[in-house]
Amino acid sequence: MLTRPLDIESVQAFVLTVDLASFTRAAAALETSQAGISLRLKRLEDRLGCRLVDRTPRSVRASARGERFLPAARDLLAAHARAMADLAAAPPARLVLGISDHVAGPDLPALLHRLGLAGSGLVVEVRIAPSRDVMRLFDAGEVDAAIVRSEDPAEAGGTVLAEERLAWFAAPGFRFEPGAPLPMATLAGPCNVRVAALRALDAAGLPWSEIFVGGGVLAVGAAVTAGLAVSALAPSVAPAGARDVGAAFGLPALPLTRIVLHAQAPDPRAAAALRTLAAAYRGVAR
Numbered sequence: 001m002l003t004r005p006l007d008i009e010s011v012q013a014f015v016l017t018v019d020l021a022s023f024t025r026a027a028a029a030l031e032t033s034q035a036g037i038s039l040r041l042k043r044l045e046d047r048l049g050c051r052l053v054d055r056t057p058r059s060v061r062a063s064a065r066g067e068r069f070l071p072a073a074r075d076l077l078a079a080h081a082r083a084m085a086d087l088a089a090a091p092p093a094r095l096v097l098g099i100s101d102h103v104a105g106p107d108l109p110a111l112l113h114r115l116g117l118a119g120s121g122l123v124v125e126v127r128i129a130p131s132r133d134v135m136r137l138f139d140a141g142e143v144d145a146a147i148v149r150s151e152d153p154a155e156a157g158g159t160v161l162a163e164e165r166l167a168w169f170a171a172p173g174f175r176f177e178p179g180a181p182l183p184m185a186t187l188a189g190p191c192n193v194r195v196a197a198l199r200a201l202d203a204a205g206l207p208w209s210e211i212f213v214g215g216g217v218l219a220v221g222a223a224v225t226a227g228l229a230v231s232a233l234a235p236s237v238a239p240a241g242a243r244d245v246g247a248a249f250g251l252p253a254l255p256l257t258r259i260v261l262h263a264q265a266p267d268p269r270a271a272a273a274l275r276t277l278a279a280a281y282r283g284v285a286r
Contacts, residue, residue, distance in 0.1 A: 008080050010044035011073050013037050014052055016276065018062045018070060019114040023055075025279035029272075095270035096125045098134035098143035101217045102193050103259055103281075105237030111280045115273045122269045128216070132190050138262050145263040145274055147281065149234070151196050151255045158260040161281040164234050166193060166254035169242040171227040176249050181209035185220045185229035188213050196255055197232030204252040 016026040017037060027034045045052050052066035062070055099108070115124065127137065131148035138146035147161070176182065182201065186194040201208045212229050214220035221239035224231050230245060234257050245251070261278050 004047070006047060006076070007040070007043060008077070010040040010047070011076055013040035014044055014066070015070070015073050015077060016114075016279075017041060017053060017060060018066065020276075020279050020283055021060050022279075022283060023060060025282055028282070029276040029279040031275065093267035093269040094123045094125065095145070095267075095273055096127070096143045097274075097277075098127045098129065098137050098146040098148075100131040100134050100146075100148040101128055101187065102131065102149045102191075102234060102237060102257075103147050104128050105217065105234075106221075106240070107236065111277060114280050115276055122267075122273055124273065130187070130189075130191055132192070135262070141264075144270065145261065147259060147261050147277075149192065150258050150260050151192055158262040159278070160258050161261055161278055162236075162259045162283075163256055164236060165256050166196065166232050166234055167238075167244045168197075168230050168246040168249065168251045168254070169224055169233050169238045170230045170245045171225055172241065172243055174227050174230070174245070176230070176245075178250065181207040182249070182251070183211045183229040184208050185212040185214065185223040185231040186210055187217060187220055188215055193232055193234075193257070200232075200252040200254055206251070 013026060013030065013036075016029050017023055020026050020029065023034045023037045027037045030037070041053060048065075048069070050065040051063050052069060054061055054063045054066075112124070112126070115122075127134070127143060129137070131150070134143070134146045134148050137143045148158075150158075151166075170176075184197070186197070189195075198208065212220070212223040214223060217233070217237050220231050220233070221237070221242070223229055224233075224242050225239045230249070230251075232254055233242075235244075246253070259281055261274075261281075263274060
């Protein structure tokens with residue numbers, strides 16, 4: 001039986017390392033070094049007398065004992081956050097976050113879960129809209145931070161979190177006759193990804209037909225999954241099971257797209273959550 005209390009910073013390092021599947025991203029979230037994370041984790045493992053994390057050159061994940069400890073570790077961090085908030089008697093902080101529809105994707109619930117909001121004294125308000133609209137909100141001071149996509153390498157400002165190449169996605173059984181107009185599913189304008197895709201088709205002299213316009217990426221993904229059309233998407237937001245058909249259909253290469261963070265200087269609690277979210281997005285697109 002343990003007689004000495006656990007070190008909260010070591011427990012926090014363990015949870016973030018598992019959630020972000022990376023010592024480097026955990027270090028970024030906690031504003032420390034990778035060596036610092038390793039030291040905290042070793043201190044916790046020595047204290048508990050077991051290995052908590054399995055690490056290989058390609059992956060970082062909780063060990064069997066780590067998986068057993070993880071729920072209790074989360075409860076401990078939440079209780080600590082509640083105790084600190086009660087002691088400080090501070091009003092809840094608020095982080096208003098604008099996220100591009102082409103960034104949110106199916107991983108958004110998991111990304112938000114990693115923020116550890118329970119008992120943190122932080123309220124997060126998320127607004128999802130096209131990148132241009134999100135940036136307008138940011139420039140007007142209506143959101144504290146904006147996470148958007150940019151296909152323009154000359155566009156200044158912000159911190160690049162990840163980079164990936166747009167691709168043409170369709171359902172596995174989708175059939176397309178060469179020479180026929182390419183049936184397209186797109187996001188309602190204004191949408192930079194839509195503009196880039198149609199520009200690439202026009203430059204290649206390939207006919208296309210816009211047959212589905214969605215109000216969000218989930219709707220566009222549903223059209224792709226249903227086999228209605230092809231869509232230009234980032235791999236990180238493509239629907240599960242969709243395949244890249246660019247080479248098979250002779251479609252033109254699409255540009256690189258970057259996930260970019262723009263942020264004001266929020267409350268320290270909001271800043272910590274934002275660092276964790278930024279670190280999580282760095283692991284979305286590889």
